[in-house]
Amino acid sequence: MQVAKDTVVRFHYSVAESAGQAIEDSRDRGDPIAILVGHRNIVAGLEQALIGRAAGERFAVVVAAADAYGERSSPALQRVPKKYFREPARLRPGMGTVLQTAHGPRMVTVVKVGMSVVDIDLNHPMAGKDLEFDVEILEVRAASAEELEHGHAHGSGGQQH
Ligand code: ZN
Numbered sequence: 001m002q003v004a005k006d007t008v009v010r011f012h013y014s015v016a017e018s019a020g021q022a023i024e025d026s027r028d029r030g031d032p033i034a035i036l037v038g039h040r041n042i043v044a045g046l047e048q049a050l051i052g053r054a055a056g057e058r059f060a061v062v063v064a065a066a067d068a069y070g071e072r073s074s075p076a077l078q079r080v081p082k083k084y085f086r087e088p089a090r091l092r093p094g095m096g097t098v099l100q101t102a103h104g105p106r107m108v109t110v111v112k113v114g115m116s117v118v119d120i121d122l123n124h125p126m127a128g129k130d131l132e133f134d135v136e137i138l139e140v141r142a143a144s145a146e147e148l149e150h151g152h153a154h155g156s157g158g159q160q161h
Contacts, residue, residue: 037051
């Protein structure tokens with residue numbers, strides 16, 4: 001079966017800045033991720049590169065910033081009380097973290113960690129960067145009716161609920 005809209009693809013990936021060191025590797029977390037294709041669950045450029053491929057394929061693709069996390073807007077700095085972060089003690093400058101906002105969770109970049117507040121940049125840590133993905137496809141299957149209704153994959157590597 002080939003990857004297409006409304007299939008679920010389970011894969012391992014690593015991502016690096018173009019010609020740079022790996023930023024993230026799914027193997028570090030152990031389990032591959034599962035994505036429902038065609039429902040904006042991953043960056044557009046990577047989804048496009050997955051289409052038409054099958055289990056067992058391994059490939060690398062460079063995704064331009066515009067098709068990844070978007071261009072970087074001018075720094076949008078904000079000072080936020082530590083209580084809005086899940087694990088404030090682990091925050092370090094330069095790392096990405098999830099901030100709970102009125103519009104839902106949002107990936108932001110840590111700029112400075114103070115005693116009771118954290119300075120963040122609302123830009124995604126990978127915004128403005130061309131990214132190189134290395135992908136290994138483990139499984140491709142049709143999505144269930146429930147997955148299509150929810151708009152995301154269930155089971156191993158997907159949403160557990
Ligand atoms: Zn669901």
